[in-house]
Amino acid sequence: DVKVTQSSRYLVKRTGEKVFLECVQDMDHENMFWYRQDPGLGLRLIYFSYDVKMKEKGDIPEGYSVSREKKERFSLILESASTNQTSMYLCASSPGTGEAFFGQGTRLTVV
Amino acid sequence: EDKVVQSPLSLVVHEGDTVTLNCSYEVTNFRSLLWYKQEKKAPTFLFMLTSSGIEKKSGRLSSILDKKELFSILNITATQTGDSAVYLCAWEPSGTYKYIFGTGTRLKVLA
Structure with missing residues (x-):
């Protein structure tokens, strides 16, 4: 079974x-993604990566950066957290095309 | 800008009812359409459709894609309380690795 693991389920910052x-996948997938999910807005893509050290901006990259130093790990960085970044963050990976596999999500609260 | 619209936004039915969820899009070229079910945290994969007019089935769930009219539907027959979830559709545009998600349809099935 494909496993996508996010380091924290809940965070308060x-x-x-x-x-x-942090997000780690164990299936040697090329592509990894970070989404945020907010009520009424669905899943919005923040960044994605199609190879080690390669990244592309999604629809809402402002205030975020990413790092992919190893194929299995994709990190999302909030440079200076703000209250409007309170959200559910979902990491996903895919082999190239087709099904994307999701992690369990991290609910981040910024106070 | 590519856009995915799901309808209805929410739906309440009774066990045994049949429901039809809609997903329409404004994406010029795409590789596939995917349906996911999200109960509490991670979305779980249901179907991937790439060809127009071919129905995919899994138990009580089925889905079909109309590439000409630019929509897809997800049918659930004989609904059960365990079908209560948010149903998401996503498009995989050609020439990119990303997925564009709709806002989802929240389905509640009452006993």
């Missing part, structure tokens, strides 16, 4: 903190 969300 203070405004202005630098926040790291």
Whole structure:
């Protein structure tokens, strides 16, 4: 079974903190994604990566950066957390085309 | 801008009812359409459709794609309380690795 693991299920951080969300997949997938999910807005793509050290901006990259130093790991970084970044963050991976596999999500609250 | 619209936004039915969920899109070229079920956290994969007019079935769930009219439907027959979830559709545009998600349809099945 494909496994996508996100490091934290719940996080509470203070405004202005630098926040790291980690995601690891165990199926040697080329592509990895970070989405945020908010009520009424669905899943919105923040960043995705199609290879090690390669990244592309999604629809809402402002305030975020990413890192992919190893194929299995894709990190989302909030440079200076703000309250409007309170959300559910979902990581996903895919082999290239077709089904994407999701992690369990990280619910981040910024206070 | 590519856009995916799902309808209805929410739906309440009784056990045994049949429901039809809609997904329409404004994407010029795409590789596939995917349906996911999200109960609490991670979306889980249901179907992937690439060809127009071919129905995919899995138990009480079925889905079909109309490439000409630019929509897909997900049917659930003889609904059960365990079908209560948010149903998401996503498009995989040609020439890119990303997925564009709709806002989802929240289905509640009452006993």
